[in-house]
Amino acid sequence: MIRTSLRRAIVPGIASLALVLSACGGDDAESVDGDVTGEVAVDGSSTVYPMSATAEEMLAEEGSAVEVSVGFSGTGGGFEKFCAGQTDVSNASRPIKDEEAAVCEENGVEYTELLVATDALTVVVHPDLAVDCLTSDQVVELFSPDSKAKKWSDLDASFPDTDIAGFIPGTDSGTYDYMAADVVQHETEALRNDFEASEDDNILVQGVSGTEGGVGFFGYTYFEENADKLKALSIDDGAGCVEPSAETAQAGEYSPLARPLFIYVDNAKYNDNEAVAAYVDFYVENLTTVAETAQYIPLSEEALSETEEKLAGMAG
Amino acid sequence: MSVATRSARETVEIRLSDGRSRERNPASILFLIALWFSLFFGVIVLVSLIVDTAISGAGRFDANLFTNYESKLDKSTTGFRAGILGSIWLMAFTALLAIPLGIAAAIYLEEFADRRSRFNRLVEINLQNLAAVPSIIYGMLAVAVMGLLGYQFKGIVLGGAIALALLILPVIVITTREAIRAVPQEIRQGSLALGATVWQTTWRNTLPSAVPGIATGTILGLSRAIGEAAPLLMLGMAMVRWDPSSIESKVTALPMQIYHLSSMPQEEYQVAASAAIIVLLVMILGMNALAIFIRNKFQKSW
The missing domain is CATH 3.40.190.10 (Periplasmic binding protein-like II)
Structure with missing residues (x-):
């Protein structure tokens, strides 16, 4: 338990450190905690799918034992499952709609919206x-x-x-x-x-x-x-x-026509399931590489630090 | 029978088997052309589709296709290991669920049920209808069943097996009933006359004689199930990069992987998907060949 909460506190720190390091030209991702195990369910937009799948693959290459499944049932279909608490992360190629957010609220699913890349429609x-x-x-x-x-x-x-x-x-x-x-x-x-x-x-x-x-x-x-x-x-x-x-x-x-691409993260699952935290943290830490590998347009520095701040704010 | 009638009959038979007729009026020729066209239309479309797919996937028939997982980092070596193993696992558990249930239902309906009862007639009609229900409906049914079983994430081996088992259950019931019906009544009567009970007769005489037909129907049902993506999509099956290890492990299937890779923008994925289509086709043809082999090998004639 102590180790987990310590990790929670350290991760955002490492994230910002990593940003500084990668800005200095070091492109290799920092080592991953191989002891973290568990499953993460990602679903949603097939547009964002390549990014989330790339992040998963990079995480696995780093030696992580976290098992991430990435679905592609569309932004709407993804939110349906996400707001029913069936998935941990939802990919979206548009912001969540009011009626979808209402379902989330009804089911007590609190989430954080993270901007991950831009796409030129x-x-x-x-x-x-x-x-x-x-x-x-x-x-x-x-x-x-x-x-x-x-x-x-x-x-x-x-x-x-x-x-x-x-x-x-x-x-x-x-x-x-x-x-x-x-x-x-x-x-x-x-x-x-x-x-x-x-x-x-x-x-x-x-x-x-x-x-x-x-x-x-x-x-x-x-x-x-x-x-x-x-x-x-x-x-x-x-x-x-x-x-x-x-x-x-x-x-x-x-x-x-430049549209934002998002991932929505379930706050409770981020804080309770260390596999979800490990995946999302890794995703955001390597956001620029992930976006480029998936052939999307990486965020500007400003937008990137905003996403990182939001992520840091999630750890509760 | 006089010689004259026999020779007349032979002439007709010869003409029919030749596919030729003395009538050479334009209408009959036109009709013949129309028949040939209908015969070849389907075949030509199918063959050209397969050839086209095989050509576009030709570059990817390598070991990576079978041993690698889907890859974003190295697109040209992306593989279908998760899909192929997933499909095999799904088939195994689908068979485990559907075959005992299907055969038991067929035996009941054929050997034990009162055919005049209104309830049984209703069941029969519904079975026929179920066989024609679009596969995606079975996906929704499986979602509901998995919900009742308390699973949050439904794209696991159990969920897929339930969806596919529901899908092929009517087919198995119908073909098994036909196979049981084809066993001559004399065999049952002989057994019953020697003092066997209905159950003993069914278990020791009728069922063994019907095995070739049952096996054929079952395998054909399974080879329909292995090509299905729609019900699995409905379950929210996701891309995974590991092998299935239990009935609760998240899984993907070959048609699912083909479906989503073929809609990716990158050429490499489309080529890989084409190659995987041929792999799936070979798997299905293999299963159908097995069905034909079993039928020919064990078929009895009375």
């Missing part, structure tokens, strides 16, 4: 389409359920007279939710329903790259892996066209 089109930049209003018009745009020329007279063929993520994904709730902001929190939807982003890639006038959106990694087949549109949010990239997203210039 990328609007992609067929490479031959003569459109390079959309204003944020045009993005809204393109995906809004009230949209009357059938051809690209309906958005802007200078755009070609080609039919719009949309391919968008499924309604269960946080990607859809973010576009609907935070970008389009239609009262129904929905996107237009005459676009083809798929839970598998690779299907969207195929759709957009195979249809002239095809348009879709998904995480930046999917664009990066398919950059030869697709064209990413720049977004003009009032300050000129900004193309999606690690730099622009991190600097906050790629607005409004």
